[in-house]
Amino acid sequence: MAFNQQNSTERGVSSGSKNKNVHPAAAKEPLYGFMPRKVGGDQVRFALEHEINPFTKQPHTQQYRKILEARKKLPVYAQMDEFYKMFNRNQIIVMVGETGSGKTTQIPQFVAYSDLPHTRNKLVACTQPRRVAAMSVAKRVADEMDVQLGRQVGYSIRFEDMTEPGTTFLKYMTDGMLLREAMNDPDLQRYSTIILDEAHERTLATDILMGLLKALAKRRSDLKIIIMSATLDALKFQKYFGLASDAAAPLFKVPGRTHPVEVFYTQEPEPDYVEAAIRTVLMIHRAEDPGDILLFLTGEEEIEDACKKIKLEADDLINQDPDSVGPLICIPLYSSLPPSQQQRIFDAAPSARTPDGPPGRKVVVSTNIAETSLTIDGIVYVVDPGFSKQKVYNPRIRVESLLVSPISKASAQQRAGRAGRTRPGKCFRLYTEKDFMSELEEQTHPEILRSNLANTVLELVKAGIKDLVRFDYVDAPAPETLMRALELLNYLAALDDDGNLTPLGAIMAEFPLDPQLAKMLIVSPEFKCSNEILTITSMLSVPNVWLRPNNQRKEADAAKALLSIPDGDHLTLLNVYNNYMQNKYDKNWAWTNYLSARALAQAENVREQLKRTMERYEVELVSIQEPRKLYLAVRQALCCGFFMQVAHKEGEKGSYLTVKDNQVVGLHPSCGLDNQPEWVIFNEFVLTTRPYIRTVTEVRPEWLLEYAPLYFDLSSFADGETKRALQRVVNKRSGKFDRVDSGADSGAQKKRKKA
DNA sequence: GAGCACTGC
Numbered sequence: 001m002a003f004n005q006q007n008s009t010e011r012g013v014s015s016g017s018k019n020k021n022v023h024p025a026a027a028k029e030p031l032y033g034f035m036p037r038k039v040g041g042d043q044v045r046f047a048l049e050h051e052i053n054p055f056t057k058q059p060h061t062q063q064y065r066k067i068l069e070a071r072k073k074l075p076v077y078a079q080m081d082e083f084y085k086m087f088n089r090n091q092i093i094v095m096v097g098e099t100g101s102g103k104t105t106q107i108p109q110f111v112a113y114s115d116l117p118h119t120r121n122k123l124v125a126c127t128q129p130r131r132v133a134a135m136s137v138a139k140r141v142a143d144e145m146d147v148q149l150g151r152q153v154g155y156s157i158r159f160e161d162m163t164e165p166g167t168t169f170l171k172y173m174t175d176g177m178l179l180r181e182a183m184n185d186p187d188l189q190r191y192s193t194i195i196l197d198e199a200h201e202r203t204l205a206t207d208i209l210m211g212l213l214k215a216l217a218k219r220r221s222d223l224k225i226i227i228m229s230a231t232l233d234a235l236k237f238q239k240y241f242g243l244a245s246d247a248a249a250p251l252f253k254v255p256g257r258t259h260p261v262e263v264f265y266t267q268e269p270e271p272d273y274v275e276a277a278i279r280t281v282l283m284i285h286r287a288e289d290p291g292d293i294l295l296f297l298t299g300e301e302e303i304e305d306a307c308k309k310i311k312l313e314a315d316d317l318i319n320q321d322p323d324s325v326g327p328l329i330c331i332p333l334y335s336s337l338p339p340s341q342q343q344r345i346f347d348a349a350p351s352a353r354t355p356d357g358p359p360g361r362k363v364v365v366s367t368n369i370a371e372t373s374l375t376i377d378g379i380v381y382v383v384d385p386g387f388s389k390q391k392v393y394n395p396r397i398r399v400e401s402l403l404v405s406p407i408s409k410a411s412a413q414q415r416a417g418r419a420g421r422t423r424p425g426k427c428f429r430l431y432t433e434k435d436f437m438s439e440l441e442e443q444t445h446p447e448i449l450r451s452n453l454a455n456t457v458l459e460l461v462k463a464g465i466k467d468l469v470r471f472d473y474v475d476a477p478a479p480e481t482l483m484r485a486l487e488l489l490n491y492l493a494a495l496d497d498d499g500n501l502t503p504l505g506a507i508m509a510e511f512p513l514d515p516q517l518a519k520m521l522i523v524s525p526e527f528k529c530s531n532e533i534l535t536i537t538s539m540l541s542v543p544n545v546w547l548r549p550n551n552q553r554k555e556a557d558a559a560k561a562l563l564s565i566p567d568g569d570h571l572t573l574l575n576v577y578n579n580y581m582q583n584k585y586d587k588n589w590a591w592t593n594y595l596s597a598r599a600l601a602q603a604e605n606v607r608e609q610l611k612r613t614m615e616r617y618e619v620e621l622v623s624i625q626e627p628r629k630l631y632l633a634v635r636q637a638l639c640c641g642f643f644m645q646v647a648h649k650e651g652e653k654g655s656y657l658t659v660k661d662n663q664v665v666g667l668h669p670s671c672g673l674d675n676q677p678e679w680v681i682f683n684e685f686v687l688t689t690r691p692y693i694r695t696v697t698e699v700r701p702e703w704l705l706e707y708a709p710l711y712f713d714l715s716s717f718a719d720g721e722t723k724r725a726l727q728r729v730v731n732k733r734s735g736k737f738d739r740v741d742s743g744a745d746s747g748a749q750k751k752r753k754k755a
Numbered sequence: 756g757a758g759c760a761c762t763g764c
Binding site for chain 2: 129130131157158174175176177179180201203204205298299300301334335336367368369371372373388389390391402404447455459511512513543544548609666668669670686688689690692694
């Protein structure tokens with residue numbers, strides 16, 4: 001096994017320590033004698049202490065020296081020699097490091113000193129699941145290396161490439177960005193080492209990258225790979241990345257630096273976890289030492305509700321016993337809150353009302369966002385009811401939905417750990433220890449097992465993966481999920497019948513969009529409405545733009561009605577965006593119309609990015625001047641992407657049946673259609689209190705037959721009202737298509753006037 | 756007559 005071999009080539013060069021005789025050349029050149037991938041800890045420490053920064057040739061600053069002293073105290077720094085021994089001898093390493101080990105900032109630097117990418121026109125990449133992490137870690141590492149961010153050390157995220165080609169050799173990036181690069185350069189030739197950080201989070205992009213990198217390691221023996229993860233998952237990754245079938249990849253382990261957290265369980269299961277959570281928070285406030293509380297709940301409504309109740313009950317307690325109960329503030333936290341509100345979690349706890357009075361306390365009530373994305377210092381108590389909203393995918397009806405489900409053991413541990421960041425803490429689990437041991441899954445199912453994979457499959461095919469079913473996944477998705485994705489891509493003509501990428505599919509893959517949206521956008525010039533489809537696509541790619549504050553629902557609905565287009569919600573989105581652009585001079589326009597300025601600005605940003613991609617692939621930007629014709633064209637273009645998301649009205653009660661999948665659905669209450677058209681196309685199927693279709697536009701069956709003849713081949717339909725309705729259209733259409741076409745339109749117009 | 760858990764391109 002390579003792991004245990006002596007490396008004879010290493011001995012000759014490991015003499016660069018400052019304690020020994022320094023070669024005269026090394027006095028000027030800190031990296032003198034460094035051989036790529038044969039570098040040892042002594043040499044690197046010598047370079048770190050050197051007068052001169054080897055990458056800028058400038059003298060090191062005071063700040064550099066100060067940060068270096070702090071770096072030396074990190075657990076990972078003490079294991080530098082061990083790291084180089086393992087790194088030099090292995091192509092793939094799995095590394096575990098608990099929070100506070102310094103792995104994210106230090107390991108990529110260690111690698112850079114060994115790879116010497118700046119001398120070989122290469123890059124070391126380190127991926128992160130989130131943009132903010134990529135940005136902030138890159139900034140920190142640039143400071144540590146005494147270089148300017150964006151030069152030797154940079155980052156690359158969607159909408160922002162903070163790197164300098166030819167200069168940057170250490171790059172932090174989102175996992176999604178690296179996946180995009182792999183699509184166009186499957187060998188990732190620019191990189192000497194690729195580090196996947198936070199691999200235990202198992203994002204879709206990280207999982208796919210692990211598969212691609214495992215295969216790539218066999219083609220590129222010069223490429224090194226480091227998988228960084230939390231402890232629990234290490235063995236799985238070691239086995240997966242073992243290059244021989246029986247050998248596991250070596251493990252590099254670094255202890256963390258956190259404080260102990262005492263865990264408490266309830267004696268009995270709690271029937272109402274929200275009620276129990278509120279009770280526990282108040283119990284802590286009354287009985288425990290000072291320190292802030294973090295409570296995990298599942299969603300916005302639950303959180304706002306709990307905050308109100310906690311506030312009310314805490315005020316009661318204070319009134320009853322003002323001498324022993326301190327003031328309490330309750331701060332909600334979830335992603336759709338505006339950033340200014342999210343900042344409140346960093347406010348200090350309220351101070352005591354009198355100099356010797358009981359101290360105040362801060363309670364943060366949060367979704368899972370506080371489990372990974374955001375860390376709040378000062379948390380000493382965590383209340384964990386054991387639930388979160390999780391995405392589930394049903395490939396049979398192609399529906400993703402959110403379900404409140406029990407969390408995994410790994411997730412529970414992560415939550416508990418949030419109590420021990422600044423000092424020893426306590427975690428109150430609102431379930432029994434027995435349930436923790438026997439009912440909770442070890443790990444949260446990776447995203448790849450819970451998602452619609454249409455997008456991913458297209459990316460993989462573009463990256464040159466021929467056989468998706470036999471691809472070496474860390475966890476293989478259900479075959480039906482893959483079949484559903486392949487089927488969709490085939491109907492969209494992105495893949496041919498043999499599963500090969502078509503020229504259309506190759507362009508579709510270049511757009512950061514779901515395949516349906518990409519297809520619709522690419523064909524839209526044929527309908528002379530690509531400007532408008534571009535806008536609609538952008539609006540569909542950002543969070544909901546409609547605001548509906550609890551106490552102003554009527555006003556919000558009225559404002560929305562003024563912007564609505566009766567033919568369909570897609571056209572309403574177009575109208576909203578155009579109005580937004582026309583009123584840009586008015587800073588309050590979005591707010592006075594109950595629209596999210598943040599989401600609209602995002603749509604504008606996305607639109608610019610998509611526009612650049614359209615220009616690169618020569619997808620024309622065109623419009624029709626006459627509004628009525630334009631709207632008609634837009635609705636036709638929609639059919640080219642979303643013909644598999646059509647519903648047909650059944651009976652008079654306003655219920656619809658989705659075509660082919662035969663799901664009974666209702667129009668979502670947010671739908672702006674002023675009648676109930678016989679045929680509609682929808683953007684999404686949501687499963688909440690009932691099955692709903694959301695963002696809906698009226699279409700004509702003739703368009704479906706015309707633009708998606710394969711999917712609307714009547715022989716493929718089960719008998720039923722939908723098939724009979726389509727059959728009638730086919731019969732009428734034979735011979736006099738144009739007349740029927742305009743007739744249907746005026747019929748719909750009349751109906752609308754009546755309503 | 757209701758909801759965006761969280762990310763990412």
